[in-house]
Amino acid sequence: MDNQLNIAGIVIRQDAEGRYCLNDLHRAAGDLPKHAPALWERQASELVEEIQKDTKSYVLAKLRGRNGGTYVAKELVYAYAMWISPRFHLEVIRAYDQIMTKGIAMRTDVAQAAIDNPADFLARAVLVANDQLAIQAKKIQCLEEERAELAPKAAVTDRIVTAASGAMNVTLAAKTLQVQPKTLFTWLSANRWIYRRAGGSAWVAYQDKIQQGLLQHKVTTVERLDGSEKIVEQVLVTAKGLAKLAGEIGPIYA
Numbered sequence: 001m002d003n004q005l006n007i008a009g010i011v012i013r014q015d016a017e018g019r020y021c022l023n024d025l026h027r028a029a030g031d032l033p034k035h036a037p038a039l040w041e042r043q044a045s046e047l048v049e050e051i052q053k054d055t056k057s058y059v060l061a062k063l064r065g066r067n068g069g070t071y072v073a074k075e076l077v078y079a080y081a082m083w084i085s086p087r088f089h090l091e092v093i094r095a096y097d098q099i100m101t102k103g104i105a106m107r108t109d110v111a112q113a114a115i116d117n118p119a120d121f122l123a124r125a126v127l128v129a130n131d132q133l134a135i136q137a138k139k140i141q142c143l144e145e146e147r148a149e150l151a152p153k154a155a156v157t158d159r160i161v162t163a164a165s166g167a168m169n170v171t172l173a174a175k176t177l178q179v180q181p182k183t184l185f186t187w188l189s190a191n192r193w194i195y196r197r198a199g200g201s202a203w204v205a206y207q208d209k210i211q212q213g214l215l216q217h218k219v220t221t222v223e224r225l226d227g228s229e230k231i232v233e234q235v236l237v238t239a240k241g242l243a244k245l246a247g248e249i250g251p252i253y254a
Helices: 022-028 037-043 045-052 074-084 086-116 118-163 170-177 181-190 207-211 239-253
Strands: 060-063 069-072 194-196 203-205 215-223 229-237
Touching: 022 037, 022 069, 022 074, 022 086, 037 045, 037 069, 037 074, 045 074, 069 074, 074 086, 170 181, 170 229, 170 239, 181 194, 181 203, 181 239, 203 207, 203 215, 203 229, 207 215, 229 239
Parallel strands: none
Antiparallel strands: 060 069, 194 203, 215 229
């Protein structure tokens, strides 16, 4: 951007309040330890308090995160630069002057162009406006396409929230995900969620899927008519498992 403060090839970042990053200024001045912002702050407290009296926003703020650092108002930028050296102070003054000069020159050129050739100026203005409208229309189209793409996934999520207060069998899970039970059984088997023991007919959950909280393995003892007992095994899909399946199966079978 043309209105950014640039000193010694380093762009001085600004925060949302328009304050400038002292850490960037420190780097522009040579990054010497003796010029660290923290050292300057110790002797500038009275100046900070004096400037603070004339404004409601903080003239010095410390931000965290990727763009973190010490951010100060313009007056404190000059003060920090003067504290470092007269030479650096002059660099900062000239950098600010350059921003102002560019802005004035740009406004003057635009005004002169409108006077010299109003028809051409108006035509260019219309082209710029049309370009901006086209850009906005493209953004709206992308948002609509993204919303249309997310709508089915949102519907599946709603069904999961409604239906999956607890674990459910694979058939009911398939109904919730709106796929055929056979399709879901095939997918679970192919992707190592469930398997059949040699010689057995019942599906069994893989241990790692149980440990991840995606599946549960239910074993029930049923009494036969003759009084003997039969062990029935059943795989149950948890709410967490349903959510994961919605993300993995949805794009495949949508």
